[in-house]
Amino acid sequence: MKVLILVVPVLIFSSPLLSFPVDVKPNPPVSDPVLPTEKEPPAFPTSSPGVEAQSPGEAAVRAVHHQDINKKILIALVVSATLLGGILLLLSCFWFYRLKKLKSSDTKANQNSNAAKGVSLGPILDKITSSKAFGKKGSIALIEYPLLVAATSNFNEDNILGEGGLGCVYKAQFSDNFHAAVKRLHGKWQDSEREFENEVDLLSKIKHQNIVSILGYCIHGETRFLVYELMQNGSLESHLHGPSHGSTLTWHLRMKIALDVARLRCISELTRGLEYLHERCNPPVIHRDLKSANILLDSTYNAKLSDFGLAISGGNPNKNSIKLSGTLGYVAPEYLLDGKLTEKSDVYAFGVILLELLIGRRPVEKITEAQCQSIVTWAMPQLTDRSKLPKIVDPAIRNKMDLKHLYQVAAVAVLCVQPEPSYRPLITDVLHSFIPLVPVELGGSLKVA
Structure with a gap:
């Protein structure tokens, strides 16, 4: 811009329209006045070796010579103005080219940054308007x-995958080979x-292959949307309490799901589900809404934790600074009665899932x-009685497991749901x-004959 400011005045004042030719027309010769004298002046010779006499013809030649000089100056000014205009045009072209190149390089850098951070939307990547969250x-x-x-x-009703307290989750098809889940949070609720x-x-900071990945978000008026990877087999709740009534889940699959919730594998090291949140995250993360509806299953029944909207990060939170939240039946008694929230609150919810x-x-x-009855209250007296325990097991898996393993799982569940x-x-x-x-093939160490 500084170049433009300096060049424009030069161009204006050097323009031919503002150049005026110099009037060099000769004036008629004026005779020297003759002063009266008493004596005539001495006679001088009409010519001398060092003096050249002037004549009217010689004045005309000099005027023509001046006109030629003015024409040359005018031509030089026109040429200079043309050159300056060309330079100005080149500078403008270079300026716009530079701006376009910088914009292109910034766009490419943003795309590379997204790929490095694991944000991959496949066919819809070119539709994303920004890679920076607010x-x-x-x-x-x-x-x-x-x-x-x-x-x-x-948002057709036929695409609803589930419904929660703050909105619905829809199946989204962005292309023939790319599907995702879209959660719509209604803004009319204050907590949404x-x-x-x-x-x-939280999910922008916590990245793990056994925690459901968030792919993007959208803000439209008062409504908020979250886009996740699609879990093909839905939630654990739908398998246990849906139309199949648990028939799709064998004993070994159920143990694998329980293990996945407590253990997650990374490429470089062994980390664990709740242990990963409680002990590996700094500061620790308390999920606060661990339940079967928030345990999602992929195509091979690998379990992943989801829904971190109520999660709290920061060690031992002040009970006066948080709102009592959770799902009835999974909330630990000390949190429900006294507002005391620790990692052991998640352990209680894990015990309830084991009972399910x-x-x-x-x-x-x-x-x-x-009147309602909790599964903990109903099952606790029978879990410790080896004669009654096999009779209360889910009919879909009854008599299909080693009794020794059944007693061991029941003992773990009893410990997890202790009131203290x-x-x-x-x-x-x-x-x-x-x-x-x-079994080994499902991620454990059991060798099945």
């Missing part, structure tokens, strides 16, 4: 709302915005119109007790 929420892709509308067939920001913040896997009943069931948090085991101890119960 605030300090890491680098999760911002997806255009019309793309979500098209992928979910305008907080859970939306919390989930984006063993017995096949819901965490809370209605007995009468005005200090009596509950560490999730690391739970992990080591499950590895021998899962």
Whole structure:
């Protein structure tokens, strides 16, 4: 821009339109006045060797010579203005080319950054408008709302995968080979915005192959959308309490799912599910809503944790600074009654999930119109009785497991749901007790004949 400011005035003042020819027309010769004298001046010779007499013809020649000089100056000014105009045009072209090149390099750098951080949307990558999340929420892709509308067939009811307290989850088809899950959070609820920001913040920091990956987000008016990888076999809850009533899950598959929740494998090192959240994350993360509906299964029944909207990061939170949240039947008694929240609260919820896997009943069931009963209250007296335990096992797996293994799993479940948090085991101890119960081909150490 400085170049443009300097060049434009030069161009203006050097323009031919502002160049005026010099009037060099000669004036008529003026005779010298003759002063009266008493004596005549001495006679001089008409010519001398050192003096050249002037004549009217010689004045005309000099005028023509001046006109030729003015024409040359005018031509020089025109040429100079043309050259300056050309230089200005070249500078402008170079300026626009430089801007275009910088914009192209920035776009390419953003795409490379997204690939390095694991944000991969496959066929819809070119539809993403930005790779930066708002605030300090890491680098999760911002997806255009019309793309979500098209992928979910305008959020058709036939595409609903599940429904929660704050909205529905839809199956989205972005291309023939790329599917995802879209969670829609309604803005009319006050907690939806907080859970939306919390989930984006945590999942942008916690990356693990056994934690459901978040692919992107969308903000449309008061509605918020989260886009996840699609888990083909749905939730553990749908298998246990849905139309199949647990028939799709064998004993070994159930033990594998329990092991996956407690253990996750990385390429470089062995890390663990709840242990990964409780002990490997710094500061620790308390999920706070661990339940069968939030355990999702992929095409080969690998379990992944989902829904971190209520999760808390930061060690031991102040009970006065958090709102009591969770799902009835999974909430630990000390948290429900006193607001005390620790990693042992997640261990209690894990114990309830173990009871679901063993017995096949819901965490809370209605007995009468005005009375409900929890699975913990109902099962606890029978879990420690070896004669009664086989009779309360889910009919889909009854008599299909080694009784010794059944007693061991029941004992772990009983410890996890103890009313006193200090009596509950560490999730690391739970992990080591499950590895021998899962076949080698499913990730454990059990050798099945």
